[in-house]
Amino acid sequence: MKTKPLSLIIALAFCSFSAVASANQCDSPYNQTAPKYSYQLKKTFEVDGRQGITTDGNFYYVSGSATLSKYDLQGNLLVSNKTPFEGYKIPANHIGDIDVYNNEIYVSSEWFMDGVGKDIQIAVHDAETLKLKRTFPFNPDSGQQEVSAITVDKVNNSIWMASWVGEESGRYLYEYDLETGKYKRKVHLQPVPQWIQGIVAYQGDIYLTADDGTADDKEADNLYRVKIDNNKTNAPVVLERSFxxxxxxxxxxxxxxNPKTHELLVHSNRGKQIVLGMPKGFYPGYDREISEVYVYGMEPVCKKK
Structure with a gap:
């Protein structure tokens, strides 16, 4: 039997090592602390509503501070509810980010004024008419003092809420049972994002948008990824993208x-100065606030073979 040349042995060993390294790359500790996707801007469109965005893949649903609207996928307005708080048992004047599940819109609502929130409640609206179907209150024992966003987590059969202000602002996510509405627990975010505005559960992870860039200083806002462990009280936070x-x-x-196209949708406002969560005036060059949705293609950074 002939002996293989040393150079061939080294080449074969390198190829074998590369194959193993490639297979393990997606599960490496580094990849768990790095962005999961790359994002390519595909389009933007203007909407009537300055708070939230969600989609079931068939329509876009947008929340204003006191409105709910439904759009087709070309960005054309189909239905609008200008009195969304009709039927609420507890008075409300503010809606945050929203989500859609089983043809129902999940709304995070509260009474909000000058940076202070109270009377938090979860409201469920019909996705066809945008009218209220039912509400259930939050649990004050959770410590949550304000609500900025809500999402339905189909993997864990849960509802998650985030807060923008208050003593626990940004430190925790609050989990409720999707079926019963019963409060389950809160999860400590580490490190803590600042000024959480949006939340969505996607394929076992939770993504948060944070208004942590100062517009006056021309700082970009950010997207974060959170990995929830049902056996832990805390969860690591990874910077996913800067906008x-x-x-x-x-x-x-x-x-x-978007559950059908797997596109990321991000809602953003420009033109108005915001003080304690309240619009106060315009930036130079603007005479109105412009609310837009940015649509991004998502490509996995690490592709398992």
Whole structure:
């Protein structure tokens, strides 16, 4: 039997090592702390509503502070509810980010004024008419003092809420049972994002938009990824993307993922100065606030073979 040349042995060993390294790359500790996707801007469209965005893959649903609207996938307005709080048992004046599940719109609502929220409640609206179907209150024992966003987590059969202000602002996500509405627990985010505005559960991860860039200083806002472990009280937070490709610096809001196209949808406002969560005036060059949805293609950074 002939002996293989040393160079061939080294080459074969390198190829074998590369194959193993490639197979394990997606599960490496580094990949768990790095962005999961790359994002390519595909289009933007203007909407009537400055708070939230969600989609079931057939329609877009948008929330304003006191409105709910439904659009087709070309961005044409189909239905609008200008009095969404009709039928609420507890008075409300503010809607945050929203989500859609089983032809129902899940709304995070509260009474909000000058940076202070109270009377948090989860409202469920019909996705066809946008009218209220039912509500259930949050659990004050959770410590949550304000709500900025809500999402339905189909993997864990849960509802998650986030807060923008308050003593626990950004430190926790709050989990409720999807079927009963019963409060389950809160999860400590580490490190803590600042000024959470949007939330969406997608394929076992939770994504958060944070208004942590200062528009006056021309700082971009960011997207974060959270990996929830049902056996842990805390969860690691990874910087997923900075939105330095927005048309102008402003205030990021809701976030969603199209379940059919797997596109990321990000809601953002520009033009108005915001003080304690309240619009106060216009930036130079603007005479109105512009609310837009940015649509991004999502490509996995690490592709398992």
């Amino acid at each position: 330095d490709d927005f048309k102008d610096y402003g205030e990021i809001e809701g976030v969603a993922v």
